Amino acid sequence: MNNIQTFYSQKNDINEAVFELKNHLSKFDTKVLLFFASSCYEPHALSKAMKDSFSESEVFGCTTAGEITTGKMLKNSIVVMAFNKDAIDDISIGVVENVNDSENVREVFKSFESHYHQTMRNLDIEKYVGLILIDGLALAEEDIMDKIGDLTNVTFIGGSAGDDLKFTATYVFANGKTYNNAAILALMKPKKAFHVVKTQSFCSSNETLIANKVIPEERAVVEFNGKPAAQAYTEALGAKTDNANNYFMTNPLGLMVGEEPYVRSPRIVEDNKMKFYCNVIEGMELNVLKSTDMIQDTREALANKIKEVGPISGLINFHCILRTLELEQKNLTSEYGLVFKNVPTIGFSTYGEEYIGHVNQTSTILLFK
Amino acid sequence: MAIKVKIMINAIIEHQSKGNPAIAKLTKTKLILKGINPDKITDTSIEDQAIISKLEALGQELGVIF
Numbered sequence: 561m562n563n564i565q566t567f568y569s570q571k572n573d574i575n576e577a578v579f580e581l582k583n584h585l586s587k588f589d590t591k592v593l594l595f596f597a598s599s600c601y602e603p604h605a606l607s608k609a610m611k612d613s614f615s616e617s618e619v620f621g622c623t624t625a626g627e628i629t630t631g632k633m634l635k636n637s638i639v640v641m642a643f644n645k646d647a648i649d650d651i652s653i654g655v656v657e658n659v660n661d662s663e664n665v666r667e668v669f670k671s672f673e674s675h676y677h678q679t680m681r682n683l684d685i686e687k688y689v690g691l692i693l694i695d696g697l698a699l700a701e702e703d704i705m706d707k708i709g710d711l712t713n714v715t716f717i718g719g720s721a722g723d724d725l726k727f728t729a730t731y732v733f734a735n736g737k738t739y740n741n742a743a744i745l746a747l748m749k750p751k752k753a754f755h756v757v758k759t760q761s762f763c764s765s766n767e768t769l770i771a772n773k774v775i776p777e778e779r780a781v782v783e784f785n786g787k788p789a790a791q792a793y794t795e796a797l798g799a800k801t802d803n804a805n806n807y808f809m810t811n812p813l814g815l816m817v818g819e820e821p822y823v824r825s826p827r828i829v830e831d832n833k834m835k836f837y838c839n840v841i842e843g844m845e846l847n848v849l850k851s852t853d854m855i856q857d858t859r860e861a862l863a864n865k866i867k868e869v870g871p872i873s874g875l876i877n878f879h880c881i882l883r884t885l886e887l888e889q890k891n892l893t894s895e896y897g898l899v900f901k902n903v904p905t906i907g908f909s910t911y912g913e914e915y916i917g918h919v920n921q922t923s924t925i926l927l928f929k
Numbered sequence: 930m931a932i933k934v935k936i937m938i939n940a941i942i943e944h945q946s947k948g949n950p951a952i953a954k955l956t957k958t959k960l961i962l963k964g965i966n967p968d969k970i971t972d973t974s975i976e977d978q979a980i981i982s983k984l985e986a987l988g989q990e991l992g993v994i995f
Contacts, residue, residue, distance in 0.1 A: 685952070709959045710990045713945065713952055817958050841964030916955065917962035 561588070563647035563751075564874030564928060566904045568629045568639040574606050577638050582613040590614055590642040592651050592748075594691075594876070595621035595733075596628075596908040597638040599723040603731040604738045606638075611736030617642075618651050620744050622693040622732040625722030625881045628907035630900060633884070633893040635724075641874060641906040647928065650749040652676065653734050657742045659700035662707035665745075669711055672747045680712040689754050689926065691876070692718035694743035696730040696911030699779065701918035702839045704743055709916060716745070717756055717926050719878030719910035720918075730911065752929040755869050758915050759861040760823050760922040761883075762814060762849035767796040769813065774842045779827075780835045784846075788832035796848045804829045809886060812921055813846035821849055825882055825920035837882075837912060837920045854883060855892060858923065859899050865927065875900070875927045877907030882921045884909040903927075932976055937984040937995055938967045944993045963987075 567584045571577035581595075593614045597606055603623060611619045629639040652675040654668030669680045676683065692708070694701055701720055708716050721730035732744045769784035769792055784792035790804045797807055805828070813836075814821025824846060825837045840846065866872060877900065887893045900907075907925075915924040938960065946953035957967055965980055988995055 706959075706963065709962075710987065713955060815961065817961050822962065844964055845966070845969070916958050 562873055562904060563644050564904050565642045566630050566640065566874070566906050568627065568634060568637050570634065570637045572600070574601055574609050577601070578609045578613050581638065581640055585642050588642055589644045590617045591645045592643040592648050593617045593619045593640060594906065595619070595638055595640045596624045596906060597621060598627065598636045599623045599726065599730075600636045601638065603733070607733040607738040608736050610733070618653055618735065620653050620693070620734045620746055622721035622744070623723055623730050624908035625724050625911065626884050626909035628877050628879060628897065628900070628905060630903070630905045632897040633887070639906045639908070641876065641904070646751055647873070648748055649751045650676070651746060653744065653746045655734050655739055655742055655744055656704065657739065659695060659698050659704055659741055659743050662700070662703040665704060665707045665711065668745050676747070680714065683712065683714050685713050685715065686753070688714050688747060688749050690714055690716035691746040691748065691926070692716045692743055692914050693732045694718065694720050694914070695732065695740050696720035696722050697727065698741050701912050701914060705914055705917050714747070715756060716914065717878070717924050718914045719908065719924070720912035720914070722881060722909060722911045725881070750928055753869070754929065755865060755927045756915065757861050757865050757925040757927065758922060759858055759925070760821060761852045761854040761857040762812065762821055762823065762921070763852055764814060764816060764819070764821065764847045765850050767848040769793065769796060769846050769848065771840045771842055771844045771846065774840055775833070776839055776841070778835060779837070779839050780833045781840050782833050789834040790829045790832045793826070793834060793848070801832070804834070809882065810851040812849055814849045815844060816847050821847065822917060822919050823849065823921045838918045854886065855895055855899065858896070862899065869929065872903055872927045872929055874904040875925055877905060878910050878913045878924045879907050880913055880921050880923065881909040881911060883923065932970070932972060932974055934970050934974065934976060934980050934984065935972060937981070937988065938965065938970065940995055941984065941988060941991065941993050942967070944991060
């Protein structure tokens with residue numbers, strides 16, 4: 561039996577759904593249970609029911625804007641990944657409450673240090689990996705990831721919780737409790753190796769934009785290249801300023817690290833300002849990206865990693881809602897789901913992806929050997 | 930002569946990575962995400978006090994002695 565199991569339920573009733581999940585895993589010795597759930601379930605009741613049913617396990621998760629499981633993309637469901645003791649040697653789960661103050665990460669890191677009897681700075685980055693599930697509406701991801709990166713070299717990967725595009729409230733869950741304006745950090749010591757895939761379906765162009773004037777608290781850029789932001793953006797595309805939002809999906813901006821873009825996706829134009837789904841810092845030079853084939857790119861990224869590291873026993877896919885919307889527009893969600901048909905998979909459509917920093921229109925994927 | 934910003938960046942990368950190329954790359958990526966691109970700062974770049982202040986704060990957090 562695989563040491564990592566996945567399953568899902570599409571029952572509308574929380575108790576029936578949780579019973580179905582528990583029943584499926586009845587013969588599996590679940591040490592850790594990770595779950596992603598549609599916002600159609602009442603969050604407090606769901607979190608409590610999950611912990612009540614898996615009382616001997618460490619249970620955590622968050623709400624979504626769509627779910628992913630082995631071979632499928634779903635809506636209005638709960639997807640779970642169960643790990644036994646041969647998959648996860650140890651885990652410590654902490655909650656960063658009030659995520660708008662990134663200093664609160666320190667308290668959780670202190671609890672990790674007590675648990676593992678090692679400092680976060682000295683943890684072996686090849687033996688430990690962190691998951692982060694964070695409120696998707698608090699606009700706090702950049703500062704939290706920045707603070708995590710300052711305090712440790714351990715990889716923290718994850719996603720921003722969703723609420724099925726209602727944009728009213730997102731929730732994260734830990735051991736029966738429900739939080740918003742919070743982040744769950746789970747520091748794990750997997751029994752075997754783990755790997756990360758970060759994939760986005762864009763290539764760079766010859767056009768660059770330098771953010772000369774920004775409003776960080778609004779994730780807004782006022783000026784690129786000394787011109788009103790939307791004007792500079794559309795000029796780079798050879799388009800009219802009035803049509804800027806027609807290009808957001810196919811031509812986001814990329815902060816380039818070598819050849820690899822860290823995508824910043826425009827959200828809206830207001831008075832010629834461009835507002836983004838993540839922060840652009842004053843002075844940043846961004847490349848105007850061009851979209852490529854998401855299915856092919858994802859398939860290749862996964863295949864290349866498996867070729868490099870050998871077979872994997874499970875993966876968690878933090879998949880941007882903008883990618884899901886693109887797949888839905890193109891009627892490709894089934895095809896995308898099938899990219900993961902041969903690996904036990906869970907994931908969700910996120911309001912942002914986390915890996916080193918906060919990114920958009922990306923899949924950040926954690927793979928377990 | 931190398932400018933102060935360049936010296937500070939190199940000190941942070943060396944302190945964090947201790948010669949490990951993967952951590953050096955990770956640290957460089959973190960700096961780029963903070964808005965400080967080591968590749969864009971050369972020995973002849975103009976000193977930027979805002980970047981110096983950011984690097985001083987980061988250095989203090991990391992325990993880097995400049």
